Amino acid sequence: MGKYILKRIGYLILTLFIIATATFFLMKLMPGSPYANQAKMTTEQIKIMDQQYGLNKPVYQQYWLYMAGLLHGDFGTSFQFNNQPVSYLIASRIGPSMQIGLQAIILGTGLGILLGAIAAIRKNTWVDTVATFFAIIGRSIPNFVFAVILQFFLAFKLGLFPIALWDGFSSSILPTIALAMAPLATTARFMRTEMVDVLNSDYIELARAKGNSPWQTVAKHALRNSLIPVVTIIGPMAVDLMVGSMVVENIFSIPGIGEQFVKSITTNDYPTIMGLTILYSTLLVVVILIVDILYGLIDPRIRLSSEVQN
Amino acid sequence: MADNLNKLKITPASFKTVTAANVDAQEKISTPSLTFFQDAIRRLRKNRAAMISFWLLLVIVIISVVSIWWTPSNPNAQNVAYANLPPKIGQGIPGFSGQANVGGRIVDKYAQANVPKGTYYILGTDYLGRDLFSRLMKGVALSLLIGLLATLFDLAIGVSYGLISGWHGGRTDNIMQRIIEIISSIPNLVIVILMLLLFTPGLNSIVMAMGLTGWITMARLVRAETLTLKSQEYVLAARTLGESPVKIAVKHLIPNLSSTIIIQTMFSIPTAIFFEAFLSFIGIGIPAPNASLGTLLADGQKAFRFLPYQMWYPAAVLSIIMIAFNLLADGLRDAFDPKTQE
Numbered sequence: 001m002g003k004y005i006l007k008r009i010g011y012l013i014l015t016l017f018i019i020a021t022a023t024f025f026l027m028k029l030m031p032g033s034p035y036a037n038q039a040k041m042t043t044e045q046i047k048i049m050d051q052q053y054g055l056n057k058p059v060y061q062q063y064w065l066y067m068a069g070l071l072h073g074d075f076g077t078s079f080q081f082n083n084q085p086v087s088y089l090i091a092s093r094i095g096p097s098m099q100i101g102l103q104a105i106i107l108g109t110g111l112g113i114l115l116g117a118i119a120a121i122r123k124n125t126w127v128d129t130v131a132t133f134f135a136i137i138g139r140s141i142p143n144f145v146f147a148v149i150l151q152f153f154l155a156f157k158l159g160l161f162p163i164a165l166w167d168g169f170s171s172s173i174l175p176t177i178a179l180a181m182a183p184l185a186t187t188a189r190f191m192r193t194e195m196v197d198v199l200n201s202d203y204i205e206l207a208r209a210k211g212n213s214p215w216q217t218v219a220k221h222a223l224r225n226s227l228i229p230v231v232t233i234i235g236p237m238a239v240d241l242m243v244g245s246m247v248v249e250n251i252f253s254i255p256g257i258g259e260q261f262v263k264s265i266t267t268n269d270y271p272t273i274m275g276l277t278i279l280y281s282t283l284l285v286v287v288i289l290i291v292d293i294l295y296g297l298i299d300p301r302i303r304l305s306s307e308v309q310n
Numbered sequence: 311m312a313d314n315l316n317k318l319k320i321t322p323a324s325f326k327t328v329t330a331a332n333v334d335a336q337e338k339i340s341t342p343s344l345t346f347f348q349d350a351i352r353r354l355r356k357n358r359a360a361m362i363s364f365w366l367l368l369v370i371v372i373i374s375v376v377s378i379w380w381t382p383s384n385p386n387a388q389n390v391a392y393a394n395l396p397p398k399i400g401q402g403i404p405g406f407s408g409q410a411n412v413g414g415r416i417v418d419k420y421a422q423a424n425v426p427k428g429t430y431y432i433l434g435t436d437y438l439g440r441d442l443f444s445r446l447m448k449g450v451a452l453s454l455l456i457g458l459l460a461t462l463f464d465l466a467i468g469v470s471y472g473l474i475s476g477w478h479g480g481r482t483d484n485i486m487q488r489i490i491e492i493i494s495s496i497p498n499l500v501i502v503i504l505m506l507l508l509f510t511p512g513l514n515s516i517v518m519a520m521g522l523t524g525w526i527t528m529a530r531l532v533r534a535e536t537l538t539l540k541s542q543e544y545v546l547a548a549r550t551l552g553e554s555p556v557k558i559a560v561k562h563l564i565p566n567l568s569s570t571i572i573i574q575t576m577f578s579i580p581t582a583i584f585f586e587a588f589l590s591f592i593g594i595g596i597p598a599p600n601a602s603l604g605t606l607l608a609d610g611q612k613a614f615r616f617l618p619y620q621m622w623y624p625a626a627v628l629s630i631i632m633i634a635f636n637l638l639a640d641g642l643r644d645a646f647d648p649k650t651q652e
Contacts, residue, residue, distance in 0.1 A: 015492045026504050136640075140632035142584050144591055145625045148611055156615055243499045247592055251611070262592050265503060273507075277500050 005293060012285050019281045020070060020274075024063055027270045053077065066274075075275035080267045086275035090257060096166060097249065097256030101241050103176040108183030108237070113230065115184070116191025120226075121218060123196060131188060138185025143244040147178035147251045164253040175252045179244050183237045190233055194226040228299050235288040242280055350569070353645040360641020363634035370631060374451035381444035382432070386599045389439035395419050397434040397442075397619055406432070433623050436609060446623060449601040450631070453583050456517055456602070460582035461575050463521025464528055469571060471525065472532025473559050477540060483533075490526055498523045502585065506594050516595060520582050528574050535567050569646035576639035580632050587628055603628045 041049070050056040054065060069076060075086035119131035155163040155174060162171045198204065199222055207217045245258035253259075257276060264272040344352065354360055396419055399406040410419050420429075433442040475486040493501075505519035539545060540563075548558050564571075583603070589595035590604025591611075598605070603624055610621030 011488075011491065018492055023504065026508060029508055136633060136636060140580070140636045141629045142587060142632070144588065145607070145629060148607075148614065148621065148625065152614060152618060152621075239498070243588070246499070247588060250592065265507060265592075265594060273504075277504070280500055 001296065004296070008289055008292065012289055015285055016278070016282060020067065020278055021063075023274045023277045024066055027274055028059055028062075053079070070278070075278070076271035078264075078269055078272050080264070080269040080272070086271050089260065089272060090275060090279060093255055093257050093260050095256075096172075096254050097245055097258060100172055100175050100179060100249075100254065100256065101245060103172060104179035104241060105183055105234075105237065107176060108180035109187045109230075109234075111180070112184040112187025113191050113227070116188040117195050117218070117223060117226070119188065119192045120195030120199060121214075128192075131192070135185045135188045135192075138181040139189070141181070143178050143182055144247040144251060146181050147175065147248045150174045150178055151251060164251070166252075166254050171252070171254075175248050175254060178248050178251075179241060182240045182244065186233055186237060186240075187230060190230055191226060194229050195222060198222045198226045228295075231291060231295050231298065235284075235291045238287045239284060242284070346569075350642075350645040354641055357641040357644065359637045360645075363637040363641070366630070366634045367638065370450060370634075371454065373447060374454050377444075377447035377451045381441075381447050383441040383444050385440060385444040385448045385601055387440065389435075392423050392425060392431075392435050392439040393437055394613075394617055394620075395423060395425070395431055395435045395439075396617075397432060398430045399432055434617075434619055436620055437613065442606075442620065442623065445601040445606060446627060449603050449606050449624065450627060452513070452596065452600065452602040453586055453604070453628075453631070456513065456520075456586045457579040457582040459517040460520040460524055460585075461578050463517065464524045464578050465571065465575060467521065468525035468528025468574075469532050469564070469567075472529040473536055473563060475529065476533040476536025477555060477559070477563075479537070487533075490529060493523075494526045499585075499588075502589065503594065506589065511594055511597050513596065516586055516589060520585055524578055524582065528571070528578070531570050531574055532567060535570055536563060539563055539566055573639065573643045573646060576635065576642055580635035580639070583628075583631060583635075603631075 047056070054062060057065075066076065073087055075090070078084050078086050078089055115131050115134065119128045122128050151163060151174060155161045161174050165171050199218075204217060204222055207221045208214070212220070242258070245256060246262055247258070248254075249256045249259040250262055257279070260272065261276045261280075263269075264276065396410045397406045398420060409416050431441050431443065433446060436442055436445070471486065471490075475483045501523045502516075502519040505522065506515055509515035509518070545558060545562055548562055553561075586595055586602060587604035587607060590602050591608045593608065595604050596602040606624035607621060607628065610617075610624055614621045
């Protein structure tokens with residue numbers, strides 16, 4: 001297991017290195033100038049600006065400096081937002097994103113597990129049909145459509161929540177619900193399939209034969225075993241959440257990193273785009289690694305087969 | 311029990327001799343035998359949700375094809391005098407009467423704008439006076455086109471990558487799988503956005519960006535299947551007879567992979583449509599003045615508090631298309647692989 005983890009971490013570092021390199025050179029190829037009013041600037045001014053941002057050095061030196069900076073957690077300086085260091089920009093904006101993301105994943109997986117389990121227990125009844133219907137809706141309708149619908153009815157028509165404002169818990173409810181729909185649907189679907197499988201197995205029959213009530217059997221035996229594979233979909237769900245957060249944060253005007261990313265794209269703010277790309281990729285790679293290791297720890301069969309493979 | 315036994319009288323006459331000819335008649339398969347595809351389609355037809363989705367999508371596709379040559383009016387023609395007119399089909403139809411609630415008073419917007427009698431905008435007009443129904447038709451067509459093209463990319467790259475990786479195995483496979491691992495660990499969206507920044511936004515760059523990122527799942531599935539298929543006897547036979555790998559792939563592997571490929575394709579179309587809508591929504595997708603579902607939604611969202619109809623219809627159409635594609639894909643998967651259905 002230790003060897004396996006080390007190997008995975010090695011791949012992780014290699015992956016991140018490639019991502020950082022690719023983003024750096026892609027940014028160098030990007031059209032457009034970082035200075036909003038370059039047309040009005042003299043060549044002298046542009047030179048001074050270039051010098052300030054280190055853009056006058058040859059590309060390989062810029063690359064070297066950038067990579068060395070990354071190791072110290074230095075993502076460079078933003079071109080647009082008052083010359084703030086990118087790391088500061090990210091640090092000041094990651095809070096709201098994390099809060100909404102975590103709330104959404106807790107709400108989504110929690111309700112999803114419940115819905116999936118109920119659907120499996122009441123298989124082929126109207127309960128199952130309703131649950132499946134909700135899962136399909138949640139999977140099909142894009143989260144920004146959900147966000148706008150929630151905003152229109154609950155915030156604008158009924159006035160229950162702020163429309164677009166970041167001020168405390170109440171303003172995080174609607175974005176959380178909008179983001180939670182996709183994880184909810186995925187979890188419910190996955191949970192139902194697993195649960196149906198588990199409920200058909202012999203040990204469940206044994207548990208019932210020993211006189212456990214149906215609910216006891218489900219809670220003690222079936223639920224735990226069906227939960228194991230659900231762990232694997234946390235990785236893909238994290239990706240969905242990142243994508244979703246960009247547009248949901250925009251709709252609800254939340255000062256998070258998703259909103260920042262979209263803003264940076266429209267203003268050609270290369271250092272911020274690069275910093276956020278690397279941040280997103282790191283988060284994703286680390287989440288997937290943790291999920292894989294967790295999965296191996298929870299289910300010994302997986303560990304064995306992966307060790308044989310590697 | 312004993313009564314029954316007494317009643318039951320067995321004489322030699324109760325038995326009938328079976329002749330060889332009789333066996334043939336009894337063993338005859340009376341219904342025509344179905345191929346794998348016919349069988350799958352038979353199963354698909356029994357799935358009501360999938361069939362409704364299929365017919366719905368067919369109608370939507372036909373309408374989009376029509377929109378290439380004909381729309382009720384020019385979707386990009388601006389007429390500011392008729393801006394922001396609510397939907398109107400006829401007098402007195404709720405929601406489609408051309409009236410709007412302005413400050414608590416019901417106002418006939420069409421009369422206010424001096425629209426000639428008989429001119430109706432079924433879904434109203436936007437802030438530039440463009441006919442929303444025509445724009446919606448064009449928008450759906452564009453979104454479907456993007457879904458289709460991105461899927462073709464996905465097919466071309468994913469299937470060939472998976473086949474090569476799975477067929478060669480060994481070191482080639484190892485390297486190719488590591489490349490996939492690295493690409494898949496970068497969020498898709500980040501790659502798409504970087505590509506879009508690099509090229510000018512538009513149909514081509516969106517399709518290319520999505521094509522470059524979307525093939526990973528397809529490649530993985532195809533590789534896994536190829537690994538098991540290539541050790542099958544018929545592939546071995548073909549190899550022994552000196553068939554070239556390309557021919558084996560086309561004649562033996564792809565037909566056997568077809569169900570996997572079809573199912574995955576059906577899932578990648580809605581994903582592409584979603585991505586286009588998403589990119590256009592945040593403003594780096596289809597450039598103005600062309601309409602796509604994403605741009606219509608983005609425009610509608612800006613004014614939704616006062617003119618909600620501008621957003622509801624694109625949102626509804628996008629949702630219907632997504633649900634229908636997902637239901638059809640689910641149906642196809644169950645039809646092609648009945649084992650997954652419990």
